Amino acid sequence: MAAPVVAAPGVDAVHDRATARAFVDTHIAPHANDFERAARVPEELIERMAAAGLWAPFLPPEVGGAGMDMVTLGEVHEEVGRGCSSVRSLLTVHSMVSWTLNRWGSPAQRERWAPLLARGAALGSFCLSEPGAGSDAAGIGATAVPTGSGWVLDGVKKWITGGQRADVYLVFARTGSSIGAFLVPRSTPGVRVTPITDIMGTRGSMIAEVAFEGVRLEADALLGPSGFTAGMVLTGTLDIGRYSVAAGSVGIVQACLDACAAYTTRRSVGGTKIRDFPLIQAKLSDMVTDVRAGRLLVAEAGRLKDAGDPTTLMATWVAKYFASTAAARHASEAVQVHGANGMGADYPVARLYRDAKVMEIIEGSNEVQRITIAGDAYRETR
Structure with missing residues (x-):
């Protein structure tokens, strides 16, 4: 408890x-x-x-x-x-x-x-993605060069959620042949934050580009032993992110369901509430089914985390893949249910539509997830 x-x-x-x-x-x-x-x-x-x-x-x-x-x-x-x-x-x-x-x-x-x-x-913010590299650690270009008393950090991180507001950044950078994770206070000289605006979704999340220009860090800025990061620290960190995104995606489906149930109860066509149309009922029944399925998948991933079971990693991949695709699909349907009203600012479904698409990209794109999940299936078969 x-x-x-x-x-x-x-x-x-x-x-x-x-x-x-x-x-x-x-x-x-x-x-x-x-x-x-x-x-x-x-x-x-x-x-x-x-x-x-x-x-x-x-x-x-x-x-x-x-x-x-x-x-x-x-x-x-x-x-x-x-x-x-x-x-x-x-x-x-x-x-x-x-x-x-x-x-x-x-x-x-x-x-x-x-x-x-x-x-x-x-507030903390996670700095992995770069202008030329997403969640692929092998593509990281930022570097942390050891000095006699610490490190010098250089590089640019992009699409950093909360980057405009964060007080400390968890930054992943190359340390020679390995990857290191560093705690970098925003107030450190050489840290430059540029807001990224006019994005498609999650527009309120204060996304930024964060540049590190000759940032001098003490030796104790390194989190975990160098060379240990890519295999353990980064894996665990991204797993927590995927878990949260999976849960949040279930929340988007629930929000779509709530919005559609309310709207179709009020809206009439030809004197008939559109909630009574079979095609509308079919859309809502699919939302009910997927929100319950997604919730169960997230709960299973959480239970395995609480038990310290390493299979939670794959359970989280599955939960995030299912929930994010469900969110994108049902957010599109929610706009359709609302018709022209769904494209305006008076109802939440346009925002849900924009936000849901983001869920299919962040913390591992759906294409990467499908490859990873299939790879696990083949390993299980062997």
């Missing part, structure tokens, strides 16, 4: 699906279109999420977390994704940094950063 979260006065703690749903329905979902138009999540919400213990509740209580289990975390991220994928995206990258620090960080690194990340006093 997750340990109870102690929230700030006047703010209810989020510790399960029900409390997450209440928080989302009050503070996130009604304003999601505003976040998209503003291309950012307001500081007031960031602070309110911190007060509710939302940023890294899986961290241990001794550093300010709640010790939340991964199944519950998936449920919370689903609810946030139902309300706004931009907000969920910020949770995703912050979770990736926080989890990686807790798993691989030195005692000194955890002492410095874990309490800040746990309470949302510092």
